[in-house]
Amino acid sequence: MTYLDHNATTPVAPRVAEAVSRALTRQWGNPSSAHGPGREAKQALEHARQQVASFLHADAAQVCFTSGATEADNLAIRAIARATERRAFVCGRIEHPAVVEACRGLEGLGWEGRWLDPAPSGRMETAAIREVLDESVAFVAIMLANNETGVIQPVAEVASAAHEVGALVVCDAVQAAGKIPIDVEELGADYVVITAHKMYGPKGAGALWTRRSAPLSAQTVGGSQERGRRGGTENVPGAVGLGAACDLAASEMTEVSQRCAQLRDAMEAQLLDTIRGARVNGGDAPRLPNTSNILFSGVEGEGVALALDLEGFAVSAGSACHSGAAHPSAVLTSMGLPPEEALASVRISFGRSSSAEELEGLLGVLPSLVERLREAAVA
C-alpha cells in the first residue's frame, strides 16, 4: 500500500515508537508520586514538555499536554469564554470541526458568531477580518494551515489586527507542525495547538501552548495536574511520543518538506497536463509543501479514492475527519466551489516516506482511472 494521506494521520516513526515504548515499560510511575518511579515519570514528562517548547520556540511552563488537538482547541476556546465579558467571536469557515463546533457551542449560549469565508484562493483575508473586529470580539480563531487544501493562513497579520481591539487569537497549528517552522512569537497568537499523530507520533496526544497573559482554566476538574489546567493523570507515553515527534520534526523538516514539495509539484504538473479539466484547489495561495487538493470534474472524489484504494494507494476524498459523510466539504464550498466540484475533489498528502517511485506508481494509474470513472458516470 502506498500511503498518500499524511494529513489524516502519519505512521509512528521508529525513533518515536522507541521513546513511547521506553515510557510504557520504564517510566510507568505516576508523575505526581514523590517516590523514585514517580520522579522518573515526572522527569520524562518534563523532558517532553521541553522538547515541545523548543519546537515551538516557547517557554515550557506554558505548554499543557492534552489528549490531542480536539481537546486543546476546545480547552482554549472555552477558557476564553469563561474569562471574558465579551460575547462575540470571529471564525473562518475553513476551520477544523474541533474549532467550529466549540464556537457553535458558544452561539448556543448566546454568543454572536462572525463567520467568514476565505478568498477563492482558500486564504483568509486580513482586511475582511479587520472589518468585523471591534471591542465586543473576545477571540479570533485562525488556523496556521488548512487540513484539506494546505493553504497557509496569515496568522501574524490577523493576530496584530485582533490585538488592536483586545481580542485573543486561537491558532490551530496541527497541519503546519512538522511541515513548516513554527515560532509562537512570530505567529503572535495567544493559543497554539498541535497534535502528535500528524507528525509521526502516537494518537491521543497533543498540546496547547498559551501565552502567559492569556487565560487558561481547566474544563475537567478533580485533579491538579498540568498546573491545574487539565485534571487527570498525565498520559506520559503520549507526551513522550509528542516530544520525540517534535525533536524528529526539528531535525528533518527542511529535508522532508523539500522532498515533499518536489513530489507534489511534479505530480500536479503531470496531472494537470494529462487529465482534462483537472484543477488544484488552493493552488494560487501559499501552501504546505506536502498537500494537494485536486478537482477532477465529472467524477466523485469518493469514487476516485475507493478505486485508488483497490489499486493500493491511500488518498482521501475531502478531509478524513469527515469521511463517511456524503455532503460536500465546507472548506471547499466556502472557497466558492459549487457542491458538485467540491464532491469531485481528492486530497493527496505526501510524507517523510514518500518517494519518486511511489509517485511514478500513482501517475501510472490515476489518469486512466479518472477517465474510466468519467466514462462510467456518463454511461
Ligand code: PLP
Ligand atoms: N485540527 C486540525 C486542523 C486537524 O487536521 C485535526 C485532525 O484531523 C484536528 C484538529 C483534530 O486533531 P486530533 O485528532 O488530535 O483531535
